[in-house]
Amino acid sequence: xxxxxxxxxxxxxxxxxxxxxxxxxxxxxxxxxxxxxxxxxxxxxxxxxxxxxxxxxxxxxxxxxxxxxxxxxxxxxxxxxxxxxxxxxxxxxxxxxxxxxxxxxxxxxxxxxxxxxxxxxxxxxxxxxxxxxxxxxxxxxxxxxxxxxxxxxxxxxxxxxxxxxxxxxxxxxxxxxxxxxxxxxxxxxxxxxxxxxxxxxxxxxxxxxxxxxxxxxxxxxxxxxxx
Numbered sequence: 001x002x003x004x005x006x007x008x009x010x011x012x013x014x015x016x017x018x019x020x021x022x023x024x025x026x027x028x029x030x031x032x033x034x035x036x037x038x039x040x041x042x043x044x045x046x047x048x049x050x051x052x053x054x055x056x057x058x059x060x061x062x063x064x065x066x067x068x069x070x071x072x073x074x075x076x077x078x079x080x081x082x083x084x085x086x087x088x089x090x091x092x093x094x095x096x097x098x099x100x101x102x103x104x105x106x107x108x109x110x111x112x113x114x115x116x117x118x119x120x121x122x123x124x125x126x127x128x129x130x131x132x133x134x135x136x137x138x139x140x141x142x143x144x145x146x147x148x149x150x151x152x153x154x155x156x157x158x159x160x161x162x163x164x165x166x167x168x169x170x171x172x173x174x175x176x177x178x179x180x181x182x183x184x185x186x187x188x189x190x191x192x193x194x195x196x197x198x199x200x201x202x203x204x205x206x207x208x209x210x211x212x213x214x215x216x217x218x219x220x221x222x223x224x225x226x227x
Contacts, residue, residue: 005218007157009055011048013214017167018044024168031172034179042083043146050079050150054163057154064154065114073151074103077139080146099141106139109186122159126152127203131196134178136185145178152207160218162211170210177202 021028022039029035053076063069078096082088089096110132117125130148133139140147153163166174181199184191 005160005220006059007160007216007218008058009051009153009157009163010215010217011051011055014051014163014165015044015048017165017215018047020168021166021171028168028171028175032179033176036175043080046080046083047146047150049083050076050146051153051163053079054150054154054157058157064151065111070107070111073107073147074100076150077103077143077147080143080150095141102141103139106137110139121204122156122161123204123207124200126155126164126207127200129155130203131181131200132186134181135191135196136183137187138182144182156207156211157216162213162216164207164211165215167212170206173206173210177206 018039022044025038029038053072057064057072062072064072077099078089081099082092082096110129113132114125114129117128120128130152133148133151134144138144149164149166153165157163164174177199181196181203184195184199186192186196
């Protein structure tokens with residue numbers, strides 16, 4: 001018998017961390033380059049649904065950056081905006097349809113980059129996908145930072161690393177470069193060749209230094225050797 005590990009998320013601990021950030025958001029906001037709207041219960045609830053969906057994808061062994069897996073990235077964006085409630089999604093139907101068109105126009109660039117970097121570390125791939133998604137033109141109409149954090153978490157945990165989870169300790173260090181990334185444009189030469197590469201390195205180092213094993217668990221799976 002050989003053993004392999006399946007990595008999953010500690011959803012209760014993730015919620016505790018997000019609630020702690022919510023409770024202390026005013027003091028966090030004071031440290032930011034640009035003040036942000038507070039984390040509402042709705043935002044946190046949808047984000048937790050997003051982490052739960054990531055957990056399901058990990059359990060199922062779905063490869064996000066395969067042709068059959070890309071729609072799951074779009075679904076993550078729908079979840080962070082509307083949750084899974086069908087009546088809410090019906091209400092925002094036109095917006096979600098426009099989001100689908102936006103996603104279809106931009107996802108090839110992200111997935112092609114990911115395919116070229118498959119041999120790189122999960123830290124680098126997670127940071128690169130985040131930067132490409134959040135910089136202009138953004139992958140989605142809204143919710144790019146939250147969706148990018150969830151996709152990055154999937155990439156990291158798939159390789160046995162902890163997910164990215166917002167904490168009181170790492171919030172300013174995450175929000176400040178994210179703000180700068182948002183205002184850089186992939187189609188501008190200087191932004192693409194200098195600034196976006198710089199922020200990708202910053203975010204990669206951020207992941208390497210701040211990811212917390214408390215938010216990830218492993219499950220041992222016994223498997224019979226074949227041949």
